[in-house]
Amino acid sequence: MKRAYFDNNASTPLDPVVREAMLPYLADHFGNPSSGHSFGEKARYGVEEARSQVAALLNCAPDRIVLDSGGSEANNAAIVSAVMAAPAKKHIIASQVEHASVLSPLRFLVHLGYEVELLPVDEQGGLDLDRLARAIRPDTALVSLMAANNETGVLWDLAAISAICQKHGVLFHSDAIQAAGKVPLDLAAVPVDYLTVAGHKLHGPKGSAALYVRRSAPVTPLVMGAGQENGRRAGTENVAAIVGFGKACDLAAAHLAMYHRRVAALRDRIETFILAEIPAARINGQQRPRLANTLNVSFAGCSSAQLIQDLDDRGFAVSAHSACQSGDLDPSHVLLAMGVPEEYRHGTLRISLSRFTAETEVDGLLAALPSAVRRSRQGFVD
Ligand SMILES: Cc1ncc(COP(=O)(O)O)c(C=O)c1O
Known part of the structure; x- marks a missing residue:
């Protein structure tokens, strides 16, 4: 059947073109991107080309992209980065319909003494932006609101939300894992502080994702170790997956x-x-x-x-x-x-x-x- x-x-499903792009990195181009020799150089080139492809899908500079192991890690990293940067701020705003990879770290933060306010949605899954504006306080460390809901597909207005956050001087993270590749995302026009995308939702491989970090936004590495990703995420890069992720972003933009x-x-x-x-x-x-x-x-x-x-x-x-x-x-x-x-x-x-x-x-x-x-x-x- x-x-x-x-x-x-x-x-x-993995796009066959993505698979083709990945294969050399599972064979001859196996080097460690941090190595100084030609094997390392080949791998490094693959990673950097992919970074540019991810950045192009989001219309941002490649150095704003932190590559990591998946959407959940990227969402966790955004939240940790925001709260670590402002230890005195103990209030976080999100919504009741966020993905578990946002809700779970927020629940963990509640145990650490944070106050997390989950905004309700209406019967159509819409968000009340006046209510968001009213919820922001001087001690709000982060607003985390998804771009598109994974269950209903309902889209929220990132431009309007980021304008509210900017006006109040609050960091804004958006889980755009379902939106990326399905609707245009233009980070040059929409000043989001953190935004997450994942490879396996747009015909790329699992275990590949990116956290976009605006130049003015703080980063605290979630995975600590050596200096990969400019000190923003340690660990030897999953080069084949990253190359596939980049190719998938390229194809998503074209389609x-x-x-x-x-x-x-x-x-x-x-x-x-x-x-x-x-x-x-x-x-x-x-x-x-x-x-x-x-x-x-x-x-x-x-x-x-x-x-x-x-x-x-x-x-x-x-x-x-x-x-x-x-x-x-x-x-x-x-x-x-x-x-x-x-x-x-x-x-x-x-x-x-x-x-x-x-x-x-x-x-x-x-x-x-x-x-x-x-x-x-x-x-x-x-
Ligand atoms: C909206 C949303 N956020 C986060 C995730 C988690 O991504 P990953 O499975 O790559 O960790 C998913 C995937 O199910 C998702 O749909």
């Missing part, structure tokens, strides 16, 4: 315009079909600007786990929410924050596409979905 993949917000048009058309086709053909379905975040590839849909009286299993049995991979969570017993904190009613919340699917999603795969999913929902409704035990 040919399988169709609709879980691109969890991870994306950006096409991405939006083609992927949005496929996503909208699924959405229109569901609303027309399946009763008691609601699209979460539909009224907000959203990522073109993401559809978060709840079916009343269904079980997410049953739907996922049923569709997987028929060759379609979808998810309920973040890949870090599983099963119906663990309801999405994002849908809870949006106040999605319980009878809908438990029957939620996140369907996320990519530029590799084929029209025929969408045809197949649409053919399979109504009966999967019917079966789940028949077998649903409250």
Whole structure:
């Protein structure tokens, strides 16, 4: 059975062009980028070219990019950098719908005596910017708000948020791991202090990511050791992954315009079909600007786990929410924050596409979905 993949917000398939770019660095170009000889030079060149490619996607200077092991590390590093720079400031603002890689370090900081204020969202996943402005205090060390939500795809206005943070003189971090490569990010125009992107969400390899640090923003290395990354992140570079990440950013930038048009058309086709053909379905975040590839849909009286299993049995991979969570017993904190009613919340699917999603795969999913929902409704035990 040919399988169709609709879980691109969890991870994306490696672009074959990215794979090709990586292969020499898994073979002949194995040197340590810090070495003085030609093997080191070859590896160093690969890393620096990748840094420029990541920077080009974000429209920033390459020396503002700190390469590391993944999105979670980059988010952690941004938070640690901000709080270490201002030990007297003990207040942090984020939102209730951030990814676990932001919420968990913030929870840890609460244990260390920090006050963390998690802003609520409305029923469409939108953020109240007046409320953000009112929440900022003289002792606010950081505002951390994501660019695009990984479950609903809802986009927040980075320009407006960074203007508020600038006005109040507060550092602003944005987790743009889902947004990068899907919407334009222009850091020359939008003065974010820290911004994170990860390779495996844009057809690059896992274990590759970047933290953008604005020139005026402080950095405290999370991983300490030798002087790699200009003393901002120690450890011998994962050269092949970094090269792949750079290539993936390059390709994402080249595909950006096409991405939006083609992927949005496929996503909208699924959405229109569901609303027309399946009763008691609601699209979460539909009224907000959203990522073109993401559809978060709840079916009343269904079980997410049953739907996922049923569709997987028929060759379609979808998810309920973040890949870090599983099963119906663990309801999405994002849908809870949006106040999605319980009878809908438990029957939620996140369907996320990519530029590799084929029209025929969408045809197949649409053919399979109504009966999967019917079966789940028949077998649903409250
Ligand atoms: C919005 C968001 N932030 C952070 C992460 C964590 O990235 P990584 O899995 O590379 O650590 C993810 C990935 O699931 C994500 O979707």
